[in-house]
Amino acid sequence: MIVADQLVKVFPGVRALDGASLRLEAGSVHALLGENGAGKSTLIKILTGVQRPDQGRLLIGGEAVTLRSPTEAAQAGIGAVHQERNLIPAFSVAENIALQRLPIRRGLVDRAHMRAEARRILGLLDVDLDPDVRVDRLSVAQRQLVEIAKALYGESRVLLLDEPTASVSPAEAELLFTVVRKLADSGAGVLFVSHKLEEVFAICDTVTVLRDGRTVLDAEPIADHARDDLIDLMVGRSREALSFPPRPPATQPAVLELDRISTAAGHREVSLSVRPGEIVGLYGLVGSGRSELAKALLGLEPIESGSVRVRGKNVVIKDVRQALAKHRIGYVTENRKEEGLFLDQPVSRNIAVTVWGRIAGALGHVSPAREGELVSMWVDRLGIKLASSRQLAGQLSGGNQQKVSLAKWLAAETEILIIDEPTVGIDVRTKGAFHELIWGLAADGMAILLITSDLAEMITLADRVLVMRDFRIRGELDNDHHYDRTSQAVIRLIHSKEI
Amino acid sequence: MSTRKPLFGLLGLIVVLVVVFGTLSPAFFDERLVLFPLLRDIAIYTVVGLAQMVVLSIGHMNLAVGRMAAFSAMFMGLSYDRLHLPLYAGLCIGLLAGAAIGAFTGWIIARTGVNSFVVTLAMDFALLGLIPVVYTALTANAAFTVKPDGMRELRQYSLGDVCLGNVCGSPAVPQMMLLAVAPMLALGYLYHGTRPGRELLLTGSNPLAAELSGIPTRRRVVTAHLLSGLLAGLAGFMLAVATGSFRATIGEEFLLPSFLGAILGGTAMAGGVVSVIGTFLGTSLTLVIRRGLELVGIGLEYLNVYLGVILLLALSADRFLQRRGVKS
Numbered sequence A: 001m002i003v004a005d006q007l008v009k010v011f012p013g014v015r016a017l018d019g020a021s022l023r024l025e026a027g028s029v030h031a032l033l034g035e036n037g038a039g040k041s042t043l044i045k046i047l048t049g050v051q052r053p054d055q056g057r058l059l060i061g062g063e064a065v066t067l068r069s070p071t072e073a074a075q076a077g078i079g080a081v082h083q084e085r086n087l088i089p090a091f092s093v094a095e096n097i098a099l100q101r102l103p104i105r106r107g108l109v110d111r112a113h114m115r116a117e118a119r120r121i122l123g124l125l126d127v128d129l130d131p132d133v134r135v136d137r138l139s140v141a142q143r144q145l146v147e148i149a150k151a152l153y154g155e156s157r158v159l160l161l162d163e164p165t166a167s168v169s170p171a172e173a174e175l176l177f178t179v180v181r182k183l184a185d186s187g188a189g190v191l192f193v194s195h196k197l198e199e200v201f202a203i204c205d206t207v208t209v210l211r212d213g214r215t216v217l218d219a220e221p222i223a224d225h226a227r228d229d230l231i232d233l234m235v236g237r238s239r240e241a242l243s244f245p246p247r248p249p250a251t252q253p254a255v256l257e258l259d260r261i262s263t264a265a266g267h268r269e270v271s272l273s274v275r276p277g278e279i280v281g282l283y284g285l286v287g288s289g290r291s292e293l294a295k296a297l298l299g300l301e302p303i304e305s306g307s308v309r310v311r312g313k314n315v316v317i318k319d320v321r322q323a324l325a326k327h328r329i330g331y332v333t334e335n336r337k338e339e340g341l342f343l344d345q346p347v348s349r350n351i352a353v354t355v356w357g358r359i360a361g362a363l364g365h366v367s368p369a370r371e372g373e374l375v376s377m378w379v380d381r382l383g384i385k386l387a388s389s390r391q392l393a394g395q396l397s398g399g400n401q402q403k404v405s406l407a408k409w410l411a412a413e414t415e416i417l418i419i420d421e422p423t424v425g426i427d428v429r430t431k432g433a434f435h436e437l438i439w440g441l442a443a444d445g446m447a448i449l450l451i452t453s454d455l456a457e458m459i460t461l462a463d464r465v466l467v468m469r470d471f472r473i474r475g476e477l478d479n480d481h482h483y484d485r486t487s488q489a490v491i492r493l494i495h496s497k498e499i
Numbered sequence B: 001m002s003t004r005k006p007l008f009g010l011l012g013l014i015v016v017l018v019v020v021f022g023t024l025s026p027a028f029f030d031e032r033l034v035l036f037p038l039l040r041d042i043a044i045y046t047v048v049g050l051a052q053m054v055v056l057s058i059g060h061m062n063l064a065v066g067r068m069a070a071f072s073a074m075f076m077g078l079s080y081d082r083l084h085l086p087l088y089a090g091l092c093i094g095l096l097a098g099a100a101i102g103a104f105t106g107w108i109i110a111r112t113g114v115n116s117f118v119v120t121l122a123m124d125f126a127l128l129g130l131i132p133v134v135y136t137a138l139t140a141n142a143a144f145t146v147k148p149d150g151m152r153e154l155r156q157y158s159l160g161d162v163c164l165g166n167v168c169g170s171p172a173v174p175q176m177m178l179l180a181v182a183p184m185l186a187l188g189y190l191y192h193g194t195r196p197g198r199e200l201l202l203t204g205s206n207p208l209a210a211e212l213s214g215i216p217t218r219r220r221v222v223t224a225h226l227l228s229g230l231l232a233g234l235a236g237f238m239l240a241v242a243t244g245s246f247r248a249t250i251g252e253e254f255l256l257p258s259f260l261g262a263i264l265g266g267t268a269m270a271g272g273v274v275s276v277i278g279t280f281l282g283t284s285l286t287l288v289i290r291r292g293l294e295l296v297g298i299g300l301e302y303l304n305v306y307l308g309v310i311l312l313l314a315l316s317a318d319r320f321l322q323r324r325g326v327k328s
């Protein structure tokens, strides 16, 4: 029903699309796969009229069309959920859903109709949300659902989803999949972008793979391909097997200890400790209080009782600067767009911000050469795809932005690192490389507190897993890196009865 | 990156306008009567623009630039009149006063988290009340008219009076220009080459991410407002020297030009992007237009209309660039 034919899109310094084609059929869920920066989001932006291709054609129902704006795309029945959030926080759920085509009656917005429509679509999605509540009161996952409702508003026949599950809990992802299946069964065409191959295999019928802006696998049934074949196609060569050489058990005394911490955010009696060379996992569902704990530890939220010990000494950490300069603690934030990046600043500054303290000379002079050297080293080590380090961070693809926000803290060379959801939106190969990197950091003696909602990631990396629910630690497990056994134990802890 | 190109545009525009005005009215090139005072004004208002630019860099604004200049100039007048201090000692005292009032303003903003618009507006009112009271109590006709040694020379001398052997500078360029060049160099270095400068920009770009990257954002808020007060004080001094007295009304006309110069020059209202050279060029452009229109005989009442229109256009361009940045 919708065909993209040999699209080319050039940005200064990169060919984001270089002969990309896509055939989306009605009634099917179609996977669009590719590494970070392969051009997936750019393709979606072209299909929704946000950007215009430099070459190539778009066909809808066999006819060539030009989409000049998202409104035109919506009129053609194409709705999309973009990788970056696009809701207006101060508006209500209903207003956000109807925003692109407000129902007008006698020159005024027909609020009753708008609300009814919003409720109908939310009902379709089986989502129990009050259409009048303001969006800034919702959780990340709930906002995601509102975005989908927004994309469906006004009878969209084509739904494009750019990494919709990157930051939602497994249960919420399940809900989403049910909705997607239902839509496809009712005759809609759904394009699904994700770096989580398990999901892709679970819900998609057909698959297209992009590599460096070019289509290398064109709309084939997904059942014909094995997981590893697809990965090889994305990467363009066979991968080396990842190796995680065993690390010696951490025996040194803990460098970071929390002792019965209670916070204003609601944590009660949280205790944990991390030794040098150890990766301690903090697992829990979205909203269980893990990021808030990290923030309280860094002085961003008040701690009401209990004590924090760093290298055996009781400390009160005032802010991130002090944590970095005095205690050598770093915190890689979860939310890259709001908390991690300076989107309108060059990549170099985004990475170097944590090292200025170390390399600045008299009067705070920063040597450009020294800075450039550090930046290009981390760009290389993480394989960040960019035109130049003077490029603005906001121009990178989503996954590459994520890498920049991690690079910043790796460059800081801390001894204790709190990492919050490091691989959200990162492609399979890079994810492996990240895991290797984190593993290597621990092997070199870094103490790591890893917060992740990705159970597989947790089980690959962590030595011990602490499970948090409702702002309390519910239990601790030694991790033997056996997925089945550990995952069951973790899930059991999460759903255990109140103690 | 996108800050570089507009500069050539500005420079080109200035050159074209100078040629146009020079053709329409050859008096435009008169060194003593037009160019010298024009360049002196450019020097003064460049510093005014810089005073606004430093707070714009963190995404704030300073509506009290003019009154801070007056506050600072008041201390200078006092030190000449009562303490009989030499010119540059009095300047230092006044600059300290300017820096102090700026830092205090910044501290209030950082402590309370109240919008800079509101706090600087309140500060403007407070100073508006305070300054005339001091002048009425201490002076006969609301101005300190003592002229310390060197003040007349600073006002009148040009680079034509500075000679190396028998090569002299241009008599069209006032020596006071050096008082604008010095802060331009200092700020250029601050923003491009130092840690605090870049931290100011990142604080302006995304305050939350800045805090979470270990930037002491509150301290940077104080830094920016301190610099703003200091620069406002310097501009107040330059204006007082140019007009011959330290009076309560100094700085009354600073507010609009401060935004005009900075924003025309490519400094972003939203913070995170500054241009020192741009502020100089933006200021030059507005003053060239103003002086040129005067010379070709456009009445004062219309002048401000023209300037207002320019500001509006510059602001829309700023918005447009920003929107494009977000989209891509």
Ligand SMILES: Nc1ncnc2c1ncn2[C@@H]1O[C@H](COP(=O)(O)OP(=O)(O)OP(=O)(O)O)[C@@H](O)[C@H]1O
Binding pocket: A011, A012, A014, A015, A016, A034, A035, A036, A037, A038, A039, A040, A041, A042, A043, A083, A385, A386, A395, A396, A397, A398, A399, A400, A425, A427, B327, B328
């Ligand atoms: N506005 C822009 N200006 C410059 N380069 C851009 C712009 N938008 C995208 N790019 C570049 O185009 C390439 C493709 O980006 P795109 O966002 O489509 O990747 P993606 O496949 O969605 O990756 P990810 O999985 O990381 O989200 C990247 O190299 C990116 O840096």
Ligand SMILES: [Mg+2]
Binding pocket: A040, A041, A042, A083, A162, A397, A398, A399
């Ligand atoms: Mg993307």
